[in-house]
Amino acid sequence: MTHIQSRPNLAPDAHAGAYRYDAFDKTFVRERVAQFRGQVERRLSGALTEEEFKPLRLMNGVYLQLHAYMLRIAIPYGVLRSPQLRQLAMIGRRWDKGYGHFTTRQNIQFNWPALKDIPDMLDALAEVDMHAIQTSGNCIRNVTADHYCGAAADEIVDPRVYAEILRQWSTLHPEFTFLPRKFKIAISGSPQDRAAVQVHDIGLIATRNRDGAVGFTVYVGGGQGRSPFLAVKARDFVPEAELIGYLEAVLRTYNQLGRRDNIYKARIKVTVHEMGAEAFLNLVEEEYARLPRDRFRLDPAIVAAIESHFAPPPFEALPARSAALEAARAADPAFARWLRSNTHPHRQPGYAIAVVSLKPVGGIPGDATSDQMEALADLADRFSFGEVRVSHEQNLVLAHVRQDDLHALWQGLEAEGLGTANLNLVSDIIACPGLDYCALANARSIPIAQRISERFGDLDRQHEIGELKIKISGCINACGHHHVGHIGILGVDKKGEEFFQILLGGESASPAAALGEITGPGFSADGVVDAVETLVSTYLALRRPGERFIDTLNRTGHGPFKESIHAAA
């Protein structure tokens, strides 16, 4: 009886699959904010030079952009509880212009804060166990993970557990905080990689061996940017207990040998490429062989303790098929269309994973208003145990929705302009901030995404075209992941004018991961939108039943596609 009576008092996010801070973590984050306040004061007093202050503010997520400071907040492996999302909404309203921008690294950034307000923003974050630590700077960045973790039907190991372990391990790591360059780790726990592991400095695929023991396939040396590389496989299976030790060996080798003379050659991908993968990995193995294993052994008790934070929520026993869902699907074609693109099979019968598109037709990819964030927090409380995830494709995920509730959820999303049925379709575009915000940009990125999205505004047409991933970067730094778009668009500067190159055939998901190839000369802003439409027409003319854009492209080769857009030129 007491149990039943106590239930109504449970917070709506009581079962969210998120790591809960204890007094230890809370103390740490408070100390970090206090330290940053002190650093800001020392900068203002002149005790710190701007050169010295810069890396310190970067390691607290503070960038200087084209027009203003930007604060990038860590969302560890993309998982948020509803009170945290509400706090982000509050921060956006109070210190920004009423919205925030979700990033390809599963973080959120605010583009218009004043430097003087940032320590207060960090305090507001600390109230809900959040921070901006290591979202920038030459350190180990926020670890990213499969956004369907703990829910996907095909998952073998829950990557959140290890992502959290790596978050702790990498937080203010005494040895690896002044690396040659930034360092990104991604982890997936399914055979279908959804974390783009091969374009990260270290990519991990958690798996199990024949005895059922957890271990990791380790990839090293991937990255995008101006010289893109796919990561090479370093080990097939690093046992769970050895994960931290092995990563220490990789990082230590890189910290000592990575180039520090040229910022563009400082990433581990260049070290691996210039030395040769075999030579580099041999050094890693030597380093690993002499590490004191016991010291770095990941104790099963630690893993179990962290695992307890990610226990499955109390699912109801439901039939695999929902009659209510089928009735709504039959009655409402727009809902049926959203179901087709924006839901994903769940491992629990009667549940589904629902994806909330942050790519409304003509909108800014990844942006959400404070009102939308609050509405989503409420929907998450009602329908998904108070939990929301951010995907690296800049959408949001409600991971555990009863199929019976999907129609009500979709109606709630529609009311907020969040019900766009375009996941993985032509308007589900990744775009970097580009010339609208970024000081390094050569060209606009967001307006191109908006115009392509408007050109294909008809959702039925998008569904007819099927899966097609377009990714746009405003310069060769590739924050918009153009190297791994099925169609990649790269903004370049030609004599003071912006031009757009088109790449074809990229793919972010291992094992099919591939880098796109440039098709030919660049296009104007108008021309690139036309060219994308031409590529789509070419695909529709060539495709065989069941083929996605990328399948047809891989079957025919790039020839017919290139000709279609460059023939006229």
Added chain:
Amino acid sequence: MPLLKNGTVVEDRFVAVTDDDPLPDGVDVLVPLERWRTLHDALPPGRRYGVRLKSHQLVGEIAPDLGTLALVALELPKFRDGRAFSGARELRERYHWQGEIRAVGHIIPDQYLMLTRVGVDTVEVPAERLTDAWRRALGEFSIAYQAAQDDAPTLSLLRRHLRAGEPS
């Protein structure tokens, strides 16, 4: 140049000698790696020796000599160049060396605690930069998520209180 140990200024017993200076009599000397190489076959006795490594000179270069060295100084040409952090760890963890590790060059107070955690004993600080920030930096965090060089090996891998040193 002032030398900090545990947040307070201590006497520097080593005299820095360049590649060309004659070795002064009867004092402990700190020499660059290049000079060390010309010396180490015929070391004048009666004093202690230290070697100063530039950031690209990895500690493996002096591994065979560690038994005769009392001090290794690791240089940070720019504070952003973090190779010394790995160098110190290697000296302690790989070579089990117990001598003094000193950080020299461009270092900021915000690095001090981390330097001590990877095994650095002393830090050289220019007199004009010697503020209270150094001592305070050692107390800014009471918590760490990683093992440090001076932690007992039996502690669990993640999360510890720094001063008390007990696992949490």
